[in-house]
Each structure stands twice: as C-alpha cells, then as structure tokens.
Amino acid sequence: MRVEFQIFRQLPPEPPRWQSFWLETSPGATILDCLNQIKWEQDGSLAFRKNCRNTICGSCAMRINGRAALACGRHVGEELDPRSPQPQPIRIGPLGNLPVLRDLVVDMQPFWNDLSRVDPFVSTAGRRIPEREFLQLPAEREHLNAAGGCILCGACYSDCNAKEVNPEFVGPHALARANRLVQDSRDSQREQRLQALDSLAGVWGCTRCWNCNSVCPMGVAPLDQITELKQGILSRPVDKTAALPTDRSPSHAVRAIRTESLPIAIRHRKTLVQLVRSGGWIDERRFALQVVGRDPKGLLSLVPLGLRLLARGKFPFRFQPSAGAATVRRLIDTVRQKGRDPL
Ligand code: SF4
C-alpha cells in the first residue's frame, strides 16, 4: 500500500514546515520502520531518535497523528482510518512541551530538570544498611510495579495540558516517580515528599485531563499515581501538639494548622466537590479563582496562566452543565448523608 507521511521539519531558528513523503509500506510496518525507510531512501537529513526498536528505551517518542506515542510501538495499520476509502496521511511531529532541536528531535533537558525536582531516588537514609540487605515484602514490591515501569519516554509530558499552560507544574512523569518513592517501604522521606508536592507546582496543578494515562505506553497511569499522592497528602494525620503555640488554646491551634498547613489541598478538594455538585463537572473558569484567587497575591499569580490559556485558545469562556448533573448531585448528597467523604 502507498501511504503519505507528513513530517514536521525544522532547524531552529528557521520556521517549521510540514513535508510530505510517499512510501510503499504495509499495515504491519511500524512508524519507526517507515521513518527509517524515508531517511535511508529519500532524505538522509531527516532527524529523529531511536535505539532499541522494541518499546524498551523510550527514545523514539513523538507525536503520531496528534498523539504522543513510541514510533516503534505503533503500526501503520493502527494509524489509518479503516472507514476512509483512501489512506489518509499519517502526520508525525515532535513531542510537545519541549523545544525542538531539529525535526523530530526535542531538547529533553526541561523534562530531566523537572524529574530532578522530586528527588527521584530512594532516600540516602533508606539505603544506609548497616548489617544486611534491605528487605521488602513481595506485596510491597508489587505495589511499585506500575510506576516502576516508567521508561522516561516523555509521552505524558508532551501531552500534559497542565504543563502546557503552567511551566511551574512538575509534570506527570515526575509525579509518578514521586509516588513510586512515597510508596516504597525503604524510603525514609515520605513525609517530606508529600509536603513538597502539596502545591500547584505539584499534585494540585494537575487538571485531571487523563491524557497522561491515555498516552503512556507502559501502563504507568500517571494520573492514578497522582491520585494516590493526593490521598496520601489528604490523609496525613494532623499533629495537634506540634503546632500548639504556648499562649493559645488548643482549638485555636488546630484551626491554625488546618488553615495554614493544608490550605491548597483542602480548598482544592472542597472547590472541586462544590463545582461538580453544582454543574455535574468542573467549571474551569471558577475553579482556579476559588482555589488560589481569593487574595490579591493568588489573583495576581493567575494572570500569566490566564494569558497563556488565552494565547493557546484554551480559555473556557462558557460553561455548559453536564447532562447528568442531577444524578451527580444525588450521588454526592447520598455519600454526604452516609457521613463519608466528599467534604
Ligand atoms: S491528568 Fe494531570 S498530569 Fe496527566 S496529562 Fe492531564 S494535567 Fe497532566
């Protein structure tokens, strides 16, 4: 079969362009096979990364038909619309949220920088083993399997909506790694890690768009990892005695802890439940305002985010309540009546 490949070409600072290549190929060929064939037979200047050709190394991540994927893991047949009488072009571009170095090759440095922000190794104290190896139960190890399967390909980072508009957000790959460590029985920094991630640059910056779960080729499910981190943050015991000021009553002190040490987490969760209860899903226009925009400083911090959303055409001007809003409201009220969460 003859298929057209539209490939992103750029050598910055030159502007980008799309170039078409026609190839005689088959449905079972991988996209990487096709890129190799184009490079070897038609244009040796085409730049892309590859290594293992077996979905192991993560080098060949790119956007295929608008969605981040491993070129060696996707087949031509999967990328063609079976309903179309003529094969549609397959469009191949570089990963998003990262600067292009040349054609399909991006600069991964911001991705590595963000990973290093979560201190991505088991803490040194946990590795200091005086007499014998550090033992883990099989069940403890098994709990780490999903996050431990990350090959750091960058697909989730590329398609992360939060990263696109909030450069401070640490990214799904880093949060998945953070949870891998928080859940690791050998790590001695659980509390410090949870505290550091309790911010808009951490878990509360995620918009729960599900893109990372959808594109991850290894089943890491970063959004699920983020959800587990949030549960860890929200279920931390409040240490009442540690924050008791000597000249204030205990009840005042407890209130002080609740409003000062967990402000974003609690407000984020409360706002989410309130908005979902009222509209069936989240009204994005009100969400950020209610979580961080209550004081002049918080409001100011939203201005750059709002401008970036506007520039990318992602600013939600209108809100349409969900068709199932009444059912959602009933469910939330039932949970509340039973004295369980949500808030
Ligand atoms: S679910 Fe969160 S972390 Fe995952 S891609 Fe969406 S915004 Fe990013």
Ligand code: SF4
């Ligand atoms: S979480 Fe998945 S998509 Fe993200 S870097 Fe790891 S393997 Fe790639």
Ligand code: FES
């Ligand atoms: S070449 Fe290694 S994952 Fe594709």
